[in-house]
Amino acid sequence: MVTTIIEAIELRKSYGTHEAVKGIDFWVAEGSICAFLGQNGAGKSSTIKMLLGMTHPSGGSGAIFGHRIDRESDSLLIRQKTAFVAEDKRLYDYMTVEEIIHFTRSFFPTWDSAFERELLQRFDLPRKRKIRQLSKGMRTKLALLLGFARGSHLLILDEPTEGLDPVAIEDVLQIVVSLAAQGRTIFFSSHQIAEVEQIADRVLMINRGEIVLDASMDEVKQEYRHIQAVFPEPVEARDFQLPGIESLQLNGRVASLAVSHNLASITEHVRVMRANSIDVLPLSLKEIFLEKVKARP
C-alpha cells in the first residue's frame, strides 16, 4: 500500500487580486522523488511555502505526514520531520559555516553528523569562513548540507541546484537519488528539465497556478507521443477533436499533434482521415513542458 506523505486538496493562494495558486490537488507518495516543474511565477514557491506554513492558504487544505499545514502546532511537527532548502539559499551572513551547522543541528535530534562531515568534505566547504564571504555556489552547497544532514524523512528542495556548476549539480543529484534509495521522500521544484528527467520518478507540472500534468515518469515516457501526419489535402482543427490530443499545429497538409493518452484511437483516426504518412515519435519532458505551457495562454 502506498503511503501519502504530501497531500494538497483544492489548495489556493491569492495575493490581493492575483491568484497565484488556483485550487490545486496533488499527492506525493512515500519514497518517491517528485519533481515540481513550472516557469518562474507559476506558483511553485507559493505552494511550497504553504506546505511549510510560511504563507497561509487562501483556500483548500493540505497535509504532510497527516499533519495539517494550516495549523501552527501541526506545522511545527511537519518541520521537525522535513528538511527544507529555500529557493534563495539566504542564510545568516554573520555566522561561519561551522556556527550555522552547529545552530541548525541543535533543532534536529535526527541530525546525521557522519553525513555532515562527509558533505563538508565533498562540497569542500571552509568551516571557519563567514557565510557572507562564500560564493553563491558555496552558499547553495551549505544550504543543501543543512538540509541533507537533518536526517529528515521528507526533503523539500526549492530549486536545489540553482547557482551550481555542472559537476556540483551532478553531485547533488546523486545525493538526492541515494537519499531516496534510503527511503526518504524528495519533493523538489526546478525548471531544469534535464535534472527532472534524470532523477524524478513522478512529475507535477504547474502553469499559472494550475496543475497541468501529474504523472509518473514512466507514464510520461510511455504515453506522451508526437504524431506527425501528412494528408493529401489541407486539414482543419475541427477534424482533431479527440480526447488525448494536448496540442495541434496545422501547416497546410501537415498536422503535428502532441498526445497524452488514447494513442491507438488517435492514430486510427488519423489513418481513417487517409494520411499519406504517419510518424509517431516519443515526446521529451521538455517538449511536453513547452506544449503544456503553450497550450494554456
Add this chain to the structure above:
Amino acid sequence: MMMLFYKAWVETRARFLLGLCAVALVCTFYLQQHAWLVQMWTGELRNPHGFHAPWMYTAIHEYGWYLWHFLYENYLQQVWSLFAVMFAFGGLIREKTIGSAHFSLGLPVSRRRWLVSRLSVAVLESVALSLFAVVYVAVGSRVIHQPFPSGEMIMHALLMVAAGIVLIAFGNFCYSLFPGSYLSLLITLVLLGVPYLLLQLYMQNMRDAGRSTWLGAFDIAHAMAGPWQLTWTTTPWLALCGASGLAILFFAVAAVHGDRLDY
C-alpha cells in the same frame, strides 16, 4: 531555545557593546564634571546676579539627587531608551527583508518562539545595560570620593527597566508594522523619540513651575525616573501598571500580526 537566544545575542551584540560605550560616556561625563558643576553652581548661588534655580541647592548637597537627576531622570535614561529600542530591532520581519526568513521558518520553531527569544534577549540586554550603569557609577563614585547610594541607584535602575519595557514593546510593534531595513528603525526612533523627548522637557518645566497637566499621564520618562527618594510608597505604581499594560498590548498585537504574515 538556547540557540535562539544565541542567535539573537549574536545579532545584537554590536549594538549592546555600543550601548555600553554610550552609557559609560554619559556616566563618565557626569562623574568627572561633578566637582566642577558643584563649584559652578555654588558660585552662581553666591552671586546675587547669577543664575538661581531651586534644584541647584539640592544638587550641591545631595550627591544621590545629582546622580538621579542627571542620569536617571535625563541623560542616562535617554541613552538607555535609545538602545533598548534598538535592541528590539530585528527578528523574522527584518529577516524577510534580508532574505534569511525562509531558512529560519524552515526550522521547527514557532513564530511566537522566535519573537519571545528575540524580545527576551532585548530585555536582558536592557537590564544588563542599566546594571552596568549602576556598577560603573559605583566605581566612578569611589574614584571621585563621593558616597554612592547603591540601594537607591539599583532601585532606580530597576524602575527604569520596568517602566521602559513599554519602549521595547513599542519598538517591536513598529518594526512589525513598518517592515523594512533600517527605515523601520528610523521611523520607530522618530515616532517614539520625538514625543518622548518633547514631553519629558515639557513636563519637567511644568513640575518645576509646580503645575500639572493631563499630559502627565503619558510622561513615560517621569515614570522611568520615579521620584528621587524611591520607596515602596513613592514608587509610581499606577504609571508602572499602565506601562506594563501597554507593553503587553503592544507585544500581543505584534505577535498576532506576526502570526498572520506571509513570508
